[in-house]
Amino acid sequence: MSEATKPILEVLSGNRQKVPPVWFMRQAGRYLPEYRAVRERAGSFLKLCFTPDLAAEITLQPIRRFGFDAAILFSDILVVPHALGRRVSFETGEGPRLEPLDISDIGALPTEADAAILVPVYEAVRLVKRKLPPRVALLGFCGAPWTVATYMIAGRGTPDQAPARTFAYREPEAFARLIEILIGVSSHYLVEQIRAGAEAVQIFDTWAGVLPPREFERWCVAPVRKMAVNVRREIPDAKIIGFPRGCGASLATYLDQVPVNAVGLDWAADPAFVHEHVRGRAAVQGNLDPLVLLAGGEALDRAIDDVLANYAEGPFIFNLGHGILPETPVMHVEQTLQRIRLS
Numbered sequence: 001m002s003e004a005t006k007p008i009l010e011v012l013s014g015n016r017q018k019v020p021p022v023w024f025m026r027q028a029g030r031y032l033p034e035y036r037a038v039r040e041r042a043g044s045f046l047k048l049c050f051t052p053d054l055a056a057e058i059t060l061q062p063i064r065r066f067g068f069d070a071a072i073l074f075s076d077i078l079v080v081p082h083a084l085g086r087r088v089s090f091e092t093g094e095g096p097r098l099e100p101l102d103i104s105d106i107g108a109l110p111t112e113a114d115a116a117i118l119v120p121v122y123e124a125v126r127l128v129k130r131k132l133p134p135r136v137a138l139l140g141f142c143g144a145p146w147t148v149a150t151y152m153i154a155g156r157g158t159p160d161q162a163p164a165r166t167f168a169y170r171e172p173e174a175f176a177r178l179i180e181i182l183i184g185v186s187s188h189y190l191v192e193q194i195r196a197g198a199e200a201v202q203i204f205d206t207w208a209g210v211l212p213p214r215e216f217e218r219w220c221v222a223p224v225r226k227m228a229v230n231v232r233r234e235i236p237d238a239k240i241i242g243f244p245r246g247c248g249a250s251l252a253t254y255l256d257q258v259p260v261n262a263v264g265l266d267w268a269a270d271p272a273f274v275h276e277h278v279r280g281r282a283a284v285q286g287n288l289d290p291l292v293l294l295a296g297g298e299a300l301d302r303a304i305d306d307v308l309a310n311y312a313e314g315p316f317i318f319n320l321g322h323g324i325l326p327e328t329p330v331m332h333v334e335q336t337l338q339r340i341r342l343s
């Protein structure tokens with residue numbers, strides 16, 4: 001079966017599918033008992049990311065269980081700082097920890113990733129690709145420079161990204177250097193994932209929504225635009241999904257500047273705004289509230305129907321508005337897929 005017959009790739013080429021293809025952000029992860037079992041045996045999260053057999057196995061788990069239309073490579077956005085020589089660790093139940101970056105560290109950062117560190121990621125892509133059912137597409141990903149920088153500066157996840165926002169106001173030149181390094185390294189990382197077999201890539205800008213418009217343009221829009229241009233210079237028909245989470249009406253600016261094939265919406269997006277500003281320019285992906293997926297029942301059915309009514313008449317990929325929560329019952333994911341596919 002040729003690549004063109006994979007429903008997600010069709011949508012990314014602008015062709016609406018009668019039954020919208022579906023995948024979920026963080027579809028491989030802690031809500032799955034089979035993930036928890038592998039994670040317990042492996043011990044460390046980074047060991048999962050950098051052991052191709054394990055990363056491939058975890059990537060395939062939600063495909064086997066639910067039959068999603070895309071597999072997303074199991075890894076994390078923070079492997080990039082790790083490959084730039086920053087210490088990264090993942091404490092169970094606490095999230096990631098990095099050594100916080102200060103202004104003197106930025107001057108000393110390498111401008112290229114340690115290639116050997118990322119090789120196992122590309123090997124995992126190759127392994128998954130060989131084992132995927134023919135209709136299922138393989139997605140690669142990375143974090144957008146702004147979002148990755150927020151973790152590098154703060155050393156951890158923060159509720160409002162205050163450390164990076166403050167740093168960017170006080171030290172714009174040093175911050176710009178950090179962003180430029182991340183643009184270069186992340187563009188190359190995506191190109192290598194595609195060369196290894198990823199059929200589309202998603203750029204996660206999870207914390208795009210905390211910036212005022214001027215900063216959003218400087219630290220989110222311009223860098224992701226440069227990344228898309230860099231990737232397409234190497235791979236002209238590369239399929240790119242942008243996910244500037246929480247950016248509200250600034251989505252129009254993002255789409256003016258960033259040449260993405262699809263844009264991921266969070267659950268707060270306004271359908272009328274999306275119709276006016278997104279339709280005809282990019283496919284839509286999203287945007288079920290992860291909390292309604294967790295809650296289940298009739299509220300879930302109603303929310304699925306709303307998402308379909310709002311977006312499925314154009315090129316559309318069904319997804320969540322952000323990652324699946326670890327407490328989500330597996331049954332609710334099954335309920336969702338059944339309802340979409342009967343629609």
Ligand code: 1CP
Pocket residue numbers: 024025026027028029030039045072073074075076077078090091092093095096141143156157158204206322323
């Ligand atoms: O087992 C564990 O304890 C680790 C939990 C976990 C998992 C399963 C983390 C730590 N990362 C992941 C996998 C992951 N992360 C994927 C895999 C593919 C998938 O199934 O979707 C992806 C795409 C990511 C991307 C990622 N990591 C983002 C962007 C998307 C998003 O959800 O916002 C971000 C912000 C991260 C950082 C990160 N890594 C892990 C956690 C818990 C976090 C968030 C930390 C925080 O902000 O507090």
